[in-house]
Amino acid sequence: MRIALVHPAHMDYRQEIFDKLDDRYDVTFIFTKHGRGQDNVKEKQASIPLKWKSKILRTRLTFGNRDIGMYLLLMKELLFGKYDLILTSTSWHVCWLMSKLCRNKFILITEFWYWKNTSFTRKVLNEFTKYIARSSDSIFAMGTKTYQSYLEFGVSEDKIFAHTQCSVDYSKQTSFDARKKLGLEDKKIILYLGRIVQSKGLDYLIKAFSQLESNYDNIFLIVIGEGPHRNECEKVIDQLKVKNVMFLGSSYGNEKASYYKACDIFVLPSIFYNYSYEPWGLVINEAMAFGKPVIATNAVGASEDLIQNGHNGYVAQEKNIMELYEAMKKILSDSEVLKLMGENSRIIFEEKNDYEKMFKALENAINNS
Incomplete structure (x- = not known):
C-alpha cells in the first residue's frame, strides 16, 4: 500500500513516529510548510532523513502570507502520485477532494478541537471539516479533547483512534x-x-x-x-x-x-x-x-x-x-x-x-x- 503523508514540516517530536511509519509502510512524506515557521515566527525544524521518500512543496506564488502555488503542487502530487491512501494533518480540504477524485482511502490526523465560528468563511470551513470527518475512512485523534469533538461531529466511535501527543524527552x-x-x-x-x-x-x-x-x-x-x-x-x-x-x-x-x-x-x-x-x-x-x-x-x-x-x-x-x-x-x-x-x-x-x-x-x- 502506497501512502502519501501530508504534514506541515518535520519536527524532532515526530521523528520516532514517522520512522516507524517509514519502516512499516511505503510512505512518501509531503511537507507543505517546511522551512517556514508558524505566524511568521522562526522555529527549529528537524532535518528530513535521507532514507525517507520526501517532497517539500514550496513556490513563490503567494497571496498575503499564503503560498497559493503550494496548493497547486499538492493537488498535482496527489492526483498523479498513484497513492492508495492519503494520510494528512494539514490542508485536509484539498487532500480530501483529491482522495475522492482518485478514489483513495483518506485518514485525517488531527489535534484540533475548538470550532468557534468567527466569520462566515470560518463557519463554512468548519462545516466542511465536519463533513470531511464523517466521510473519512478513519480519524487519528491526538488527545481526549480532539476525540470528544469528533464524536460531537457525528463520527462513528469505531472510526476514531486516539492517543495523547508525545514529545522528545x-x-x-x-x-x-x-x-x-x-x-x-x-x-x-x-x-x-x-x-x-x-x-x-x-x-x-x-x-x-x-x-x-x-x-x-x-x-x-x-x-x-x-x-x-x-x-x-x-x-x-x-x-x-x-x-x-x-x-x-x-x-x-x-x-x-x-x-x-x-x-x-x-x-x-x-x-x-x-x-x-x-x-x-x-x-x-x-x-x-x-x-x-x-x-x-x-x-x-x-x-x-x-x-x-x-x-x-x-x-x-x-x-x-x-x-x-x-x-x-x-x-x-x-x-x-x-x-x-x-x-x-x-x-x-x-x-x-x-x-x-x-x-x-x-x-x-x-x-x-
Missing part, C-alpha cells in the same frame, strides 16, 4: 547550570517557553506574576521565545512595574533543556483568540519530563490528558489572571507540595508519553480504513 540531554549562569541560584523560577504571539497569553501570565511579585521577593519569570507580541508584553511589564522578568530569546537543544531543569514551575497561559488556541501544547510534555509542576489553561489541549488539578499542577480558565496567580501561589507556598507535584508530573509523563502506543493507535487507524 529532553531531560536525557546534557545541560548547564542555568541558575548559576543567570545569577538566580536563590530564586523561585517561573518559566514560559514558546512563541510570543497573542494566542499564547503571555501578557496574562505577566499580569498574574505581577500580583505574585507583591507576595514574594525571591521569584523570577523567565521568558524563552520570540514573536510579534513581545512589544505588547513589555508594555504590560512597564505599566505594572514588574521587576523580575527576563526575556532570553529563542532556545533549542541543551540550552532549552537547561532552562526546563532550572525552573520550579512551568506555565502555558494560552487563550482563545479568534479561532487560534493551543491544540495540544508539547511544552507541557517537555516540562513534565523534567519533573516540574505545570500550569495551563482550558485553551490548552494537553491540559485534559496530562494535568490533574492539585496532583501535578493546575488548569486555570483562559484569560483568568486570578486563577493563574492562585495556582502559582499554591505551588510556591509549600516546598513539599512543589516537590511532590514535580514527581507526579514525571510519573504521568512516563505513562502517557509512549511513542509505541501512539504508533499502535495510528497503525490501527490505517489498518481499519
